[in-house]
Amino acid sequence: MSQLDSHIVFTVIPAYGHIRAVCILVARLVKENRNLVATVFIPPNYLDSSFLEVEAELGQSATDEAIRKRIRILSTFSASDGNLMDLSKPTAESYTSYYEALVQEKPILCPVKGTPFEAVLAPTLVIADFFAGTQFEATRKLTGHRVPIVAAITAHASSIIRLFGPESHGGIGDLSKMVEAEAERTGKKPEEVGDEVLQATSGKVVKIAGIPDMYDYEYFPQVLPFSGAIPFMTAANKILPACDGVVMASSYAFENESLQSMKSWFADWNKELFAVGPLLPAGYGFAKQSARGADEVEAFMEKALKEYGEKSISFGTIFWSTRPEFIEEVLEALLEKKFPFVFAYASPFANLPEELLQRVKASGLGLISKWTPQQYILSHPATGWFLSHCGHNSIMESLGCGVPLICWPFQADQPAAAAYLTEYLNVAIELIEVRTGEKGLKPLLRNGRVPKGTREAVGIEIREVIDLVRGAKGDELRRNAESFKIKFAEVWEENGISRKEAQALLEKFRLVKH
Numbered sequence: 104m105s106q107l108d109s110h111i112v113f114t115v116i117p118a119y120g121h122i123r124a125v126c127i128l129v130a131r132l133v134k135e136n137r138n139l140v141a142t143v144f145i146p147p148n149y150l151d152s153s154f155l156e157v158e159a160e161l162g163q164s165a166t167d168e169a170i171r172k173r174i175r176i177l178s179t180f181s182a183s184d185g186n187l188m189d190l191s192k193p194t195a196e197s198y199t200s201y202y203e204a205l206v207q208e209k210p211i212l213c214p215v216k217g218t219p220f221e222a223v224l225a226p227t228l229v230i231a232d233f234f235a236g237t238q239f240e241a242t243r244k245l246t247g248h249r250v251p252i253v254a255a256i257t258a259h260a261s262s263i264i265r266l267f268g269p270e271s272h273g274g275i276g277d278l279s280k281m282v283e284a285e286a287e288r289t290g291k292k293p294e295e296v297g298d299e300v301l302q303a304t305s306g307k308v309v310k311i312a313g314i315p316d317m318y319d320y321e322y323f324p325q326v327l328p329f330s331g332a333i334p335f336m337t338a339a340n341k342i343l344p345a346c347d348g349v350v351m352a353s354s355y356a357f358e359n360e361s362l363q364s365m366k367s368w369f370a371d372w373n374k375e376l377f378a379v380g381p382l383l384p385a386g387y388g389f390a391k392q393s394a395r396g397a398d399e400v401e402a403f404m405e406k407a408l409k410e411y412g413e414k415s416i417s418f419g420t421i422f423w424s425t426r427p428e429f430i431e432e433v434l435e436a437l438l439e440k441k442f443p444f445v446f447a448y449a450s451p452f453a454n455l456p457e458e459l460l461q462r463v464k465a466s467g468l469g470l471i472s473k474w475t476p477q478q479y480i481l482s483h484p485a486t487g488w489f490l491s492h493c494g495h496n497s498i499m500e501s502l503g504c505g506v507p508l509i510c511w512p513f514q515a516d517q518p519a520a521a522a523y524l525t526e527y528l529n530v531a532i533e534l535i536e537v538r539t540g541e542k543g544l545k546p547l548l549r550n551g552r553v554p555k556g557t558r559e560a561v562g563i564e565i566r567e568v569i570d571l572v573r574g575a576k577g578d579e580l581r582r583n584a585e586s587f588k589i590k591f592a593e594v595w596e597e598n599g600i601s602r603k604e605a606q607a608l609l610e611k612f613r614l615v616k617h
C-alpha cells in the first residue's frame with residue numbers, strides 16, 4: 104500500500120438512510136482513487152448491511168482485492184441491538200479513542216467482528232454526519248483545523264434550508280438559541296421545550312427557493328407518535344457553521360434551485376457545498392438489485408409479475424399514523440380495487456387488526472412485512488408505484504428506478520419534498536386527507552384544500568388516487584419519473600455533474616492532485 108497518501112475517516116449516526124449513502128460514497132471514492140484509504144465507523148447493528156452496500160457498489164465482478172482492503176468498515180463498540188436513540192450515545196462516545204488511535208497511526212480492531220486493521224497513515228479528512236455532534240467536537244479537539252471536517256447531509260436541500268439556514272433564505276433562524284431562550288424563560292430544560300419551539304407556527308408563509316410556498320404549519324402535517332429530534336438538530340446547528348465544507352447526498356439534477364440557494368448560504372459562511380447525489384449503487388435503475396434473503400418478498404414479486412404484469416404493484420413503506428384506521432382504510436381500498444401491493448411497516452408503533460392481516464393473506468393480492476428490501480422492490484419490473492413518506496433516500500431510490508410516488512409525508516424533510524414532487528416535478532400525488540392533528544387539518548396554501556380528518560374522506564381520496572394512477576394521469580407521472588432514471592445515471596457518468604462535484608471535494612481538501 105505504498106502509494107497511499109490520503110486517509111478519509113467517516114462517522115455516521117445509527118440511521119440506515121444516512122449509512123447507506125455514506126457506504127456508496129466511500130466505495131465510489133476509494134474505487135476510483137488508488138491513493139485513498141477509508142476508515143468507516145458504523146454502529147454494530149448496521150455492519151452487515153454496510154458490507155452489502157459496499158458490495159452492491161463494487162459489484163460481484165470486482166476482482167480487485169486491493170480496493171476492498173482500502174475500505175475499512177468497523178464498529179467502535181458492540182451491542183446486540185438497539186434503535187437510533189439507544190445507539191447514538193455509544194456511537195458518539197466510543198469514536199474518540201478510535202479516532203485517536205488512527206491519528207497516532209496505530210492498528211485498530213473491530214470489537215464486533217474481531218477484524219484487525221493494520222496501521223495506515225493518519226487521517227487527512229473526516230467526513231462526519233451533520234448530526235454527529237460529539238464526533239465533530241472530539242475530532243476538532245484532537246486535530247484542530249489540521250484535519251478538515253466535512254459535514255455529510257442526507258436530506259432534501261429545501262428542508263435543510265428551512266431547519267438550519269439563515270432567515271434570509273427561508274430558514275427558521277438559530278434553533279439552538281431559540282430553545283435556550285425558551286428554556287430560560289420557562290425554567291425548563293432545553294430538551295423539554297425543544298420540540299415545542301421547533302414546531303411553533305404562526306401561519307406565516309414560508310418561501311424557500313425551488314419549492315412551492317407553504318404555510319409554516321404545513322411542515323407538520325401529522326401528529327408524531329414520538330419526539331426527540333432536538334439533540335440532533337442542535338448538533339447540526341453547531342456543526343454546520345463550524346465545519347470546513349458540506350457534502351450533500353442530493354443532486355442538481357433533482358433539486359437545482361434549492362441546492363443553488365443552499366450553496367449561496369454556505370458561500371456566505373465561506374464554505375463550499377458539494378452535491379454528489381444520488382448515492383445509489385452502480386447500475387441502479389438498470390440492474391436488478393439483490394433481495395438480500397427476503398425469499399417471501401421475492402416469491403411474491405415474481406408471482407405478481409406473472410399474474411398482474413409489469414408496473415402492477417404498489418409498494419408502501421410509511422411511518423405509523425396516530426390514526427391507524429387511515430392505514431387500514433388504504434389497505435381496504437387496495438383489496439377492493441384489486442391493486443396488488445407490498446406493504447412494509449417497520450415502525451415499532453405499528454399494529455394492524457389480525458382479521459385484516461388474514462384477509463390480505465387470503466386474497467393473495469398483498470404482502471405485509473416488517474422488513475422489505477426496498478431497492479430490490481423498486482428495481483423489480485412488477486413495481487408500478489411507491490407509497491412513501493418521502494424521505495430523501497426513498498425518493499432517490501424511487502426516481503432512480505423511474506417509479507412515480509404516492510406521498511404520505513410525516514415530518515422533517517418529507518412535507519416539503521412531497522409538495523415539490525407533486526407541484527413542480529409532477530412525478531407524484533400527495534394524499535391530503537391522511538393528515539392529522541391541529542396543524543395537519545389546516546388549509547394548504549397551494550390549493551386552499553382543508554383535510555376533513557375522517558376515515559371516510561381518506562377512503563374517498565385513496566380510491567380516487569388509485570383510479571387516477573391507473574389512468575392517463577398515472578401515465579404522465581410515470582413518464583416524468585422515468586426521465587429521472589436517465590438523469591440520475593448521467594450525473595455519475597464521465598463529466599457528470601455529481602462526479603465533478605466529488606472530484607472537486609477531493610481536490611479542495613488536497614486528497615487528489617489537480
Ligand SMILES: *[C@@H]1O[C@H](CO)[C@@H](O)[C@H](O)[C@H]1NC(C)=O
Binds near residue numbers: 356359600
Ligand atoms: C442549475 O441552475 C443554475 C443557475 O440557474 C444553472 O446555471 C445550471 O445550469 C442549472 N443546473 C442544472 C443541472 O439544471
